[in-house]
Amino acid sequence: MKERHDIMNNTNISKEHYISPLCDIYEKENDYVLRAEIPGVPKENLEINMDKGILEVRGKVEDENLLPSIRKDVAVIYRRAFKVSNDIESEKISATIKNGVLTVSLPKSEKLKPRKIKVEVS
Amino acid sequence: MNWLSRRDYDKNNDLFSSFRKRVNSLFDDFLSDSPVSMKNFDFEPTVDIDEDEKNIYVKADLPGMNEKDIDISINNNVLTIKGERSEEDEDKDKNKHRIERRYGYFERSFSLPEHVVTDKAKAKYKNGVLKLEIPKDEKKAKSKKISIEAK
Numbered sequence: 001m002k003e004r005h006d007i008m009n010n011t012n013i014s015k016e017h018y019i020s021p022l023c024d025i026y027e028k029e030n031d032y033v034l035r036a037e038i039p040g041v042p043k044e045n046l047e048i049n050m051d052k053g054i055l056e057v058r059g060k061v062e063d064e065n066l067l068p069s070i071r072k073d074v075a076v077i078y079r080r081a082f083k084v085s086n087d088i089e090s091e092k093i094s095a096t097i098k099n100g101v102l103t104v105s106l107p108k109s110e111k112l113k114p115r116k117i118k119v120e121v122s
Numbered sequence: 123m124n125w126l127s128r129r130d131y132d133k134n135n136d137l138f139s140s141f142r143k144r145v146n147s148l149f150d151d152f153l154s155d156s157p158v159s160m161k162n163f164d165f166e167p168t169v170d171i172d173e174d175e176k177n178i179y180v181k182a183d184l185p186g187m188n189e190k191d192i193d194i195s196i197n198n199n200v201l202t203i204k205g206e207r208s209e210e211d212e213d214k215d216k217n218k219h220r221i222e223r224r225y226g227y228f229e230r231s232f233s234l235p236e237h238v239v240t241d242k243a244k245a246k247y248k249n250g251v252l253k254l255e256i257p258k259d260e261k262k263a264k265s266k267k268i269s270i271e272a273k
Contacts, residue, residue: 022223026216033216037223039183039250065251067172067179100185100250 021057021078021102029114032088032106038078039100040065046097048104050090056081057102087111164226169203171232178238178256182230185250186210186223192252196240203252204229237262 021036034055038046041059049056061076084090084106092107170181182203184192192205206227234240234256243256 024213024221024223025219026213027219028216032219033213035186035210035213035223037183037185037250039185042249062249065181065249065253067170067181068174069172099187099247100183 015073016075016077018077018079020080023080031108034082034102034104034106036078036080036102036104037100038097038102040076041078041097041100041102043097046095046102048093048095050084050093053084053086054081055084055093055104055106057104059102162227163229165224165228166230167203167228169230169232173258176258178234178258180232180254180256182252182254183250184247184252187247187250189247192247194245194252194254196234196243196256199234199236199238199240200231201234201254201256202229202231203254 021038023037024035026033026035036057038057038059038061040061042062045062046057046059049058057078057080059078061078063071066074066076087109089107089109093104095102095104097103167182167184169183170179172179172181180201180203184205184207187205187207191207192203195202204227207225209225235258237259239257239259243254245255246253
């Protein structure tokens, strides 16, 4: 945790530039899926926090993905927060990253999942 | 050196850009061989361009693509990056709550300076970023000194 904190607060960097990533949100039977565009962010620069019902995604663009003339002075950070409803099992949230797209899966809690109700013959 | 692509020109002016699109569509039919194609496209990826003594660097944000779906060409010193991005198959019939990302055909063109070695251009796609490195021809790039003959 401390290491990540250091990445985000590199003292050599004079300017932090924040970008709100473009996101798609889908609903599936058992979960919600969030896909966010964070080009240039490697897995190790990514931080996903869930606190008090707020999901925050934060990822620093790798220096080599910035143009040579600006990479010394600027840190580019993708950052966005989402309010998550109570019907999400926050302990079971999982995330993957592929080709600059972050996918977060937010499973619905058991009571919300569709289920069949058996009719018993009396 | 002129980095302004024809498409970037008056990009911030919606009135003119929609007018330009209509004019472009008129020319589409008989200008199909033009190095800067004027096809309709669904989105324009953001591109940064930079240079140092040795190279010209082009960086395009293209998250969520496969290498094989990106097409890069240099024709008459015009660099063209184009391709198509489609939604993940598993997303297609889902209940959509919010769609901000752009899908479909994209294309961007830039005129390069004369003194680049296009044969030695290199391209890399990693973490959703396309990076191009186009070396400069140092001999050609050197400025010429012209002496004045005294009479």
